Amino acid sequence: MDATAAQVRIGVSGWRYAPWRSGFYPPGLAQVRELAFAARQFPAIELNGSFYSLQRPSSYQRWAAETPDGFVFAVKAPRYITHVLRLRNAQQALANFLASGVLALGAKLGPVLWQLPPSLAFDEPLLDTFLEQLPRDTGAALTLARSREPERTQGREWLEPVEPWRLRHALEVRHPSFCQPRTVALLRRHGVALVVADAPGEWPEVGDITADFMYLRLHGAQQLYASGYTASQLAAWAERIRAWAAGSAPQDVRRLSDVPLPSHGPRNVFCFFDNTGESHAPRDALALARRLALDEQLRIRC
Numbered sequence: 001m002d003a004t005a006a007q008v009r010i011g012v013s014g015w016r017y018a019p020w021r022s023g024f025y026p027p028g029l030a031q032v033r034e035l036a037f038a039a040r041q042f043p044a045i046e047l048n049g050s051f052y053s054l055q056r057p058s059s060y061q062r063w064a065a066e067t068p069d070g071f072v073f074a075v076k077a078p079r080y081i082t083h084v085l086r087l088r089n090a091q092q093a094l095a096n097f098l099a100s101g102v103l104a105l106g107a108k109l110g111p112v113l114w115q116l117p118p119s120l121a122f123d124e125p126l127l128d129t130f131l132e133q134l135p136r137d138t139g140a141a142l143t144l145a146r147s148r149e150p151e152r153t154q155g156r157e158w159l160e161p162v163e164p165w166r167l168r169h170a171l172e173v174r175h176p177s178f179c180q181p182r183t184v185a186l187l188r189r190h191g192v193a194l195v196v197a198d199a200p201g202e203w204p205e206v207g208d209i210t211a212d213f214m215y216l217r218l219h220g221a222q223q224l225y226a227s228g229y230t231a232s233q234l235a236a237w238a239e240r241i242r243a244w245a246a247g248s249a250p251q252d253v254r255r256l257s258d259v260p261l262p263s264h265g266p267r268n269v270f271c272f273f274d275n276t277g278e279s280h281a282p283r284d285a286l287a288l289a290r291r292l293a294l295d296e297q298l299r300i301r302c
Helices: 018-022 031-041 057-065 079-084 091-099 102-108 124-133 138-145 181-190 231-245 280-293
Strands: 007-013 044-047 072-076 109-115 169-172 196-198 213-218 268-273 299-301
Touching: 007 280, 031 044, 031 280, 044 268, 057 102, 072 102, 072 268, 079 091, 079 109, 091 102, 091 138, 102 109, 102 138, 109 213, 124 181, 213 231, 231 268, 231 280, 268 280
Parallel strands: 007 044, 007 268, 007 299, 044 072, 072 109, 109 169, 196 213, 213 268
Antiparallel strands: none
C-alpha cells in the first residue's frame, strides 16, 4: 500500500453554533439545513450531542440521511462513562450508549472519541479493563447493545441487524500523569489512537502513534476554543499530517515513548477543529484542507 491510499479528513467539532450563522452559513439558511450544508464542505464532523446525553435513534437516522455518501461522523462517547463513572463499572452504560442508535449511522460511523476529564489520572489496570470492553466491530457492538437496560432505553433504542463494519476508538487524555511510555504501550496493545490535542498548554500535547489511524483535535492556537490559526500554524499542521498520512512521524511533535514505531504503511488521519468561537473552526478547516489538497501524493477527502 502506498501513500495514495491514505485518507485525510479535515472537519469541525459540531455544526450548530450561532456565530457561524453570520460568518459560515449562507444568509437565510434554515437551521434545519445547517448539517446538510456543513457536510458538503467537510468529509467528517464530530458529533457532540452524544457526549452530553443519549441521543435518539431517529436523530442518528436523520443525520445519516442528511449527509452525502462517503461522509463520516466521529461520535463523542458519553461523559456519563468518562466523567461520572470515570471508566469504572462502565459495561452497562456502554451497552446503553450503543443501543441508543449510534449503529444506525451504518457506514457513516467513524471513530468513537473518549474524552477523559482533566482530573482523571493514569490508572493502568482501570484503563486496561475499560479498553478491553470496547467493541472492535459492529457485530460485537450490537451484541453488547442488546444487553442494555430496557428501563432506560425503552422507546429510544436501535437494535437492528448491522452490516459488518470495523469500529475504531480514540482516547483524549487531559491529566499530566498520562505522559509516560506505559500509556503508549497500553494504547498500542489495544489498537486505540492517542488523540493529538492542540490545547494552548491546558492538557498534554503529544503525538505518539498508537493505532493504524491518527485522530487530531485542534482546540485553538492561543485561547482554548476561541482563537483561530495563522497561515504559518496551519502550514505546520499540514506538514505533520502529511508525515502521519505517509506512515512516518513528524519530528516537531513531542512523543512519550522511544520504542520504535510499529511497522506500518500510510495512515488515515482525522483532524477536527474545536475552536468553535466565531467562525474560526470552519474557516481554519477549509484553509487546512486547501493546503493539503496541493499535495498530489495524498488522496484528500475534502
